Amino acid sequence: MARLKEFNEEDALDKAIEIFWNKGYNGTSAQDLVTHLGLSRSSLYDTFGDKHSLFIKALQRYQKKSYDDVSSVLQKSTNIKETIKEMFAQAIIESFEDKITKGCFMVNSTVELALHDTEIAKVVNDNRQKMEEVFFLAVKRGQELNQISSSTDPRLLARFIFNNYSGIRVLARSTGTPKQVFDDVLKVLLSIL
Amino acid sequence: MARLKEFNEEDALDKAIEIFWNKGYNGTSAQDLVTHLGLSRSSLYDTFGDKHSLFIKALQRYQKKSYDDVSSVLQKSTNIKETIKEMFAQAIIESFEDKITKGCFMVNSTVELALHDTEIAKVVNDNRQKMEEVFFLAVKRGQELNQISSSTDPRLLARFIFNNYSGIRVLARSTGTPKQVFDDVLKVLLSIL
């Protein structure tokens, strides 16, 4: 029996993901959050606790969303190699679109925070394991379907794909990188699958 | 005809590299710099200007040092593939050593700053081009010496090597990553060279 929230909590979290993704944890001020989320300081703190708690919630939400997305796309796929190609191609395209989010929020958080923040490190490691497993199962299936070369252990290929994904997500953070550089990386990656 | 500096400017810059590498630009306070460099605020500001100027100088010094190192090692090499293997193996070993610097200062700076700081983006892009060129020449020579497969354009391989290097430098920032993950990435990378 009380007043209702004027905003949707999940929408606000998505906004938090955006601004943290764009500016990083230390680069985002409380004022940035107030402005970008469109709510008052009190609402923000009442709903999400302090800045660190909000960041963790945002990163966990991002993790779940991107994991669910990758997982769903790969599980539905009937041509694994082609799907992986499309996933990377999409990541490359997004790097050149005009939006505030570039690269990968998880990669950014790994680099900025994992070394000193064990809570972040846990999310990051959990994500790596989960993503590796999804790629492992996909690659294994791709090999069984003769869509991916069986000359290499699918576990190794899964880790290798993830590593190259991280790499291009770093490249994506720097504006000046020509698209050809991304395309060349993808081309070589696909040549070994 | 005046008092002499009590510290060596290059040593101080190396210390600045360390602390910025460890904590990032936004995560490093002026007090952190004073403490880690072992000089007073006034000396710090008199010598290097403001925090941003110091960061740029530190990053440029790091760029030159790591470029000179990679360049020299590859140019001296008589077995390119083996040398690349050793370079990656060394990077992996360092990720597990007990020191304050993990991963790559250039990768960290790319992720944290390149999107909003054109001066940083310039250093980062310059570094990518220079590194790519060194790897390109090395791979080309490796192919001529039949140490590296000639089935792929050396330009593409150079970009691919750099991308995987970035990837493992991201992984290195998170403490929990098992060494086997790094080793597997390196194994696959070497298998295509």
Place this chain on the structure above:
DNA sequence: CTAATTTCAGAATGAACGTTCCGATTTGAT
């Protein structure tokens, strides 16, 4: 020795930070 010049340590500065608090407002149950 003196004068000129620069470094040094640490205090002082104002701005920006994350966070808390206040009081008005809105809601739904009694």
Place this chain on the structure above:
DNA sequence: ATCAAATCGGAACGTTCATTCTGAAATTAG
């Protein structure tokens, strides 16, 4: 209608930030 509970905008909090200032110490040329 009244009351309890939670939201809201925005002011206020103490702290930390990057940077500047102050004045004593050190150095060297004349």
